[in-house]
Amino acid sequence: MLKKILLGAAVVLVAFLGFVATRPSTFEIKRSTTVRAPAGVVYGLVADFNKVATWSPFMKPDPVRKDTYAGVPATVGHSVTWTSTDNSSEGKMTISSLKPPEQLQLQLDFVKPFEATNETVFRFEPAGNDTRVTWVMSGQNGFLSKAFSVFMDVDKMVGSDFEAGLATLKDLAEAEAKASASAAGSAAPNGAVATDTVK
Structure with missing residues (x-):
């Protein structure tokens, strides 16, 4: 009886490992939104990692995490390294290339709780007087990532954080943008209203 149980378990395990192996070897998570502001304004909030914590769910203040910033904001090499005091999370985000104010490419190096290197790209495209912002993260799926995706919808889980951010x-x-337009309008000579006012 025990042999039959062990044989059955082995068959199930082999079948599961075989199924995991068929999962995609790469992933891409992408979300977009339209912002009623010039591309330069949005770009500035993304290219300066000191400001990223004001909007990104992944970098919101955490008492058990220490963030260390390096390099000049909005330049290649600008980075933030994070490590948790409980030793559960560690990684680094670095600007790898940029084309202001159209695109920003980042490299994400995760050390803990798992090792991985992913690429993140932010695109800022004109949409009339607005800006279409697209946030994309892509990378390789290792065995653990493939196994995790069997039970969890990673796109939905991480994508919801992208949407919130x-x-x-x-x-x-x-x-x-509104504050800048208002200030420009107030400073216009003879009370003239600036033509680039954001509604």
């Missing part, structure tokens, strides 16, 4: 980024960028 983009919503906050939209609010911040639009508020900043």
Whole structure:
């Protein structure tokens, strides 16, 4: 009886491993939103990692995490390294290339709880007087990632954080654009109203 149980378990395990092996070897998570602000305003909130914590769910203040910033914001090499005091999370995010204010490419190096290197790209495309912002993360799926995806919808799980981050980024960028337009309008000679006012 025991042999039959062990044989059955072995068959199930082999079948599961075989199924995991068929899972995609790469992944891509992408979300977009339209922001009523110039591309330069939105770009500035993404290219300066000191400001990323104001809108990204992944970098929101955490008492058990220490963030260390390096390099000049909005330049290649600008980075933030994070490590948790409970030793559960560690990694680094670095600007690898940029084309202001159209695109920003980042490299994400995860050390803990698992090792992985992913690429993140932010695109800022004109949409009339607005800006279409697209956030994309892609990378390789190792065995553990493939196995995890069998039980969890990673696109939905991480994508929901992308959506929340983009919503906050939209609010911040639009508020900043309105404040800039208002200041420009107030400073116009003879009470003239600036033509680039954001509604």
